[in-house]
Amino acid sequence: MRRLLSALSLGLAVLCALPAAAQTGQQNPQTPVLVIESERLFLETEFGQASLRAIDDQARRLASESREIDAQLIEEERALTEARPTLTPEEFRARADAFDEKVLRLRRERDEASTQLGRARDEAEQILRNAALPVLAQIVLERGAVAVFERRDVFIVDDSIDITDEAVARINEQLGAEDVQTGGVPVAPPSDDAPEQSDTESDP
DSSP, rough: OOOHHHHHTTTTTHHTSSSGGGGGSSSSSSOOOEEHHHHHHHHHSSSHHHHHHHHHHEEEEEEEEHHHHHHHHHHHHHHHHHEEEEEESSHHHHHHHHHHHHHHHHHHHHHHHHOOOOOOOHHHHHHHHHHHHHHHHHHHHHTTOSSEEEEEGGGSSSGBBBOHHHHHHHHHHOOOOOHHHHHHHHOOOOOOTTTOOTOOOOOO
């Protein structure tokens, strides 16, 4: 989520130039500095939690399938070994080569499945970043802030400037668990107050 905060900082100058009237009348204190626990945006939002459950379910299914495949391969290897005395060297070599190719193919398929499982969280986090960016920009505007820092990077923090809970609640209004289940994930449209994200920006 550090990328999200970096993108957000790009629009702070624009937010500071907005009329002061737009930043008054809020219950939350006006402050130039805010902090956030960005990891919690994924761990505590409904979308993030549902994404993790879906990934965990898929991981368990993959592990179960792997155990079944391993048991099948052990049985096939045992049967091939027992059949060896009844086969010519050529027949045995052909069957052994076919078995080895099968093992390699299944190993590649499992490796690919594991890789896709890792990508699933990255994709879910990207969806959440897209939805969270305008939400955080609006909070920055309302608080009259000019900077947002990771809470863990700040030595002493007043809880009143921590916007994590507020961000989680607002993101839940835009993105929910049902969006993971249906696959139709709505991304919050960028508002006039939201900072633009650079096309050249890369993850740290």
